[in-house]
Amino acid sequence: MPELPEVTALAAYLDGRLRGARIERAIFPSIHALKTADPPFSTLVGRRVESVGRRGKFVVLGTGPGEGGAKSPEDDGAGRLSVVVHLALGGWVRVSDKLPEPTLPRGKGYVAARLGFERDGEVTGIDLTESGTWKRLAVFIVRELDDVPAIADLGPEPLEPEFTLETFRALLNHRQQIKGLLRNQKVIAGIGNAYSDEILHAAKLSPFAIASTLSDEETERLYESMRSILQGAIEDDLGHPPEELKDEKRRNMRVHRRTGEACPVCGDTIREVTFSDSALQYCPTCQTGGKILADRTTSKFLK
Template identity: 50%
Template structure:
């Protein structure tokens, strides 16, 4: 799933690729991905892209007073082409969801792999009209995301586990499954630790880890083409997706906890004092 660093890189890429260009046509292929109906996609045709913004994991194209907003969800991605096909895209069973073509024949496709179709597209006059944006928590890379802000978040979360708090977009915007694993590993904290049980020094360490892990990933992704971002992300993850491999910090075998539709990875040596966390899925099978 694209998270804050990849979405920020897409924002930068699209700023250079399409700002100043006029939308020539939009082709909706997966009709279920369009979540708004007050304004048709065709309302964008003939208008110029004047800016690209990011809100959490949402990419937002400002198009002469309107906004084209999309969220790539778990299996979505953006593919840029300097020369788009001239023939209209046809609805089918393929991954293509939306095609946007500009006046110089360049453009991008939004695609979604897998059977769970969650990619979402919106055409609105205000970003606040997108429900997911209206409820976003603070951006963790914003200047006003201070240690005091994180302290308040952790206190309000009570005994909620750190992993869930970091992933909840209504609490902190932009962090997903992968970077929450990386942040907790960098902070040497268990993903199951209650949010309000952190000491003052642990809260400071967590704040520093959030900022540094995301900022470093954004810096690595800057300037990369859209097609390179997935590979760069996987290459630089230390614990997420690396179950069974040795931890690069302490050498302990990285462990995993599986859930119904996701999993988390952590280092027992760095994060849990050598203890293995219960695998919830396996525990249910053994009952």
Template identity: 50%
Template sequence: MPELPELTALAAWLDGQLAGATVASLQFPTAFALKNKDVSPDIVAGRTLIRVVRRGKFLVFDTDPDGGGPALVANFGKSGWVRVSGKLPEVKDAPEAVSAAKPAAGPIMARIGLVKDGTEHGVDLMDYGRWKGLAVHIVHDPEVVPGIAELGPEALDPEFTLEDFARLLTSKQRIKDIIRDQKKIAGIGNGYSDEILHAAKLSPLAPGASLDTGSVERLYTAMRQVLSDAAGELTGLAPDKLKAAKKASMAVHGRNGEDCPVCGDTIQELAYVGTSFQYCPGCQTGGQVLAR
């Protein structure tokens, strides 16, 4: 699932390329992605795209300079991403495709056509998963989208202090679950939680309340450093380069069976709550291989 660093880079790239463009068309090949069926995509057509920004794991395409909408808010789910082309998508005369409650047959979930300074742009919101999780809302205020309304503080917000962070770590909940819970901290998912915990040299399964003051500070510092470094490395890359760059930058996530770049121990994997995570026993668990 796309997380804070690559979504920050994606929003910045799209904003740089497309801010000021006129929205020529907005299409949904099926109704699956559009979650608020009472709003017509036509209300966006003809408007100017003012900005593209990130909120948590959401991307916001805003067409109102005063923040009053309408805005297209997209969450990519587990397997979604963006494809950008240099031409407007073909407009299909099939309004029933939007209203029909049918599942998505292909990866294209929504298509945005834009024109800027006479140049055409096509932005496709894609979902490559078998089970489609990409969701789009058309709203006048992005804060009304449930996933945004419930977000905790942004992980890199300067006002999110060490003291604020420490208050989240007072339960028996495992620290991996705490830092990727969007209601507690916005923007971190499975991948970067692995990287943060590796950098902090902490077991993913350690309860939050078990951490001493030094461990809490180390985890907070690792969170800020890992995310800011990753966002910096990815910024400026086009959407089709971001996924590969993210994968190449990972120290432990997705690297089961490889050597840890820090201590040389073998990176391990553990199946966990519908997914899996990777960690280094030498760096994080005192050499212990966690039991399934």
């Protein structure tokens, strides 16, 4: 799943390409991807892109009325509408230099939505694609970001200046494993399975450590690791087009999806714990004092 660094870089790329563009087409080949009905998606045509940004793992495309574009009477005073996209596990963005057609050519795979833009005579087509069996990519068209329930419930952004060590320390008052807490979007926005593995490895902490039991030194180490890992990943990702961001993410991972490889810090073998719908990776020497964590999956017993 795209996480804070990739979504930041993706939003920055789209902002550079789309800011000021007029929306020419809005097509939903798979209407179930659209999670809102009011305002209708047809309202987008004719509007201008004011910005493309990020909140948590969501891409937020902000629009305002454009010249010749219809302004819905339900719009707020500023006439602003936002297109909010959650890419989920298998979603991504495909960019082209032509306006999209209502129907897809064969072989293009599953497309949840198609948007077309024009700016100074140059056109851009955006396809929101999704791989895998489960289709969870979601698009919301809203007047206020908090009209998206998952955004209204998001915790603070971990790289904002106001997210201090003391702010972070207050969030750890939970009898919850630290791996799960880092991934909990209601506690901290934007961190998922991959970067929580990387953060915990850098902080030399077990993913099963209980958040409320961390010492002051461990808490500070975790806080600094979180900010440095995320900021470093953003710096690596910025400037890359969407088709390169997934490979860039994989290339920079030290432990995530590196099961069986040598830890780049100590040389020990990276281990894995699998669950019903996910897996985590860790280094025993760096994180658990050499202890091999129990693999709690039941799949081994069903073979």
